[in-house]
Amino acid sequence: MSEENWIEVGSTDSIEEEDLIRFDHQDKTFCVYRLTDGFYATDGICTHEAVHLEDGLVMDDEIECPMHQGIFNIKSGEALSPPACEDLKTYPVKVDNDKIFIKIS
Amino acid sequence: MKNNIIILGGGQAGIYAAREIRQNDSKSNIKILGEENLLPYERPPLSKDFLLDKKNEEDLYFYSSDVLKNENIEFENVSISKVDFENKKLFAKNDDVYFYDSLLISTGSENKKLSLDNNLKNDVYYLRNLEEAKKIKETVSNKNKITIIGGGFIGLEIASSLSQLQKKVIVIEIGNQLMGRIIPKQIADLVQNTHLEHGNEIILNKQIEKITKKNGIYEILLNDNSLIETDFIIAGIGSTPAVKLFENTNLKLDNGIVTNQFCETSIKDVYAAGDVSNFYHPLYQRNMRLESYQHAQNHGICAGKNIAGVKTEYTSIPWMWSDQFNLNLQLTGICDDYDEIIERGNDINNGVIYFFLKNNKIRGACGVGIMGKVGRDIRITSKLTEKDTIVDKQILSDQNLKLNKLIQK
DSSP states (O other), X not given: OOGGGEEEEEEGGGSOTTEEEEEEXXXXXXXXXXXXXXXXXXXXXXXXXXXXXXXXXXXXXEEEOTTTOOEEETXXXXXXXXXXXXXXXXXXXXXXXXXXXXXXX | OOOEEEEEOOSHHHHHHHXXXXXXXXXXXXXXXXSSSSOOBOOGGGGTTXXXXXXXXXXXXXXXXXXXXXXXXXXXXXXXXXXETTTTEEEETTSOEEEOSEEEEOOOEEEOOXXXXXXXXXXXXXXXXXXXXXXXHHHHTTOOEEEEEOOSHHHHHHHHHHHHTTOEEEEEOSSSSTTTTTSOHHHHHHHHHHHHHTTOEEEOSOOEEEEEEETTEEEEEETTSOEEEESEEEEOOOEEEOOGGGTTSSSOBSSSEEEOTTSBOSSTTEEEOGGGEEEEETXXXXXXXXXXHHHHHHHHHHHHHHHTTOOOOOOOOOEEEEEXXXXXXXXXXXXXXXXXXXXXXXXXXXXXXXXXXXTTEEEEEEEEEETTTTHHHHHHHHHHHHXXXXXXXXXXXXXXXXXXXXXXX
């Protein structure tokens, strides 16, 4: 695991618990979540239609798409409720010195 | 016990009911009878991504034939012409007879049609099913000036799609605002502005007097004597529950099939779900009929549970959406029973929501914003409605304060 693949997202206090922030890097966009047991990251765009999940609602371990209420498990990316049927890609996250990093590739 | 379960109607409510029954009952025969020779498919994209070629037919099916096969759910394309509730039999047009122990009616709804001269009956297009969507897509490709009769969700979604296909679109609406049946005027006006900005023409407060055809061009005469020339006409003027089959039976009908909170009709072992059902909602303590994606799914699931013997009340909070251009409009709860309205936000870029309150509790809300801007707040509103929470109106009206603060855990 090479160090350069870990991209800094921001400080841990930039995300409230049970909430998320949008993170853009180069031409990609992600959602980074703070759940009760830690930080997680997924692709930013819903797999159903091209809308960003940044405006979605985080409930427990799930993110709900703000447009059509498709639901994904944040930790596994699994599509849990229609109209979403394709899973969401997830990314490893680590916290170092109160800073959040995600491993994009 | 092994039963014959028949689901009459091959739409969303039917397929979700079938799968839910199978989850709870591994033995019974489950057969869906569908009038279209297509497995159950999603209808919302028909007026949007399907017309825009962003989705094709294969993208629309809820489940593949493999899924149905694995779950031992049969699908048969057949048109039923008569129902004998007393002897639990359905008669098909081709004389086949189907026996059931339990019947779910999920026949959906049908488009209202304009009353036109016979020679123009095939000239006006409607959009409810895939075949109609294909016809519109094919025919519209070499037309330029399109007129849409009816400024409701379906008409406006088609107007948005055709505008994106560079067509000149005119929408004629009989009422004094768009989507008048259910949407607050302020929100209708925001949506109307977006259509105007994209070059669509909106004509309100006008009735169609007459449509004539000359040399392949239609002339629409309005009640103020103005004349609209157009190449193609689509009408979206509302729908009615598909209940013709039951009109001379004992099944209780009143704006659809009357059901209780368990999806049970007035006849034993006969259930109804989705658009066709006028169901009792325990939270609102009244009957209602809904035509929406979420309702078809959840009501189908609830009916499936009850048919399989898992007694379940239907308490889902109504929710629906409409996508037009880059706007996403959402509606939750009921917006016709309130003593106070509270507005949240005034910029469509950040989302605008109107909450409808009664006795300091939210009954419903309607919002519109760019893409998903109102989604989270509308979803939280559904939860607050479900929990019958007395809300802090200051938080509701101030977009800088997060609504999830109102949810009591």
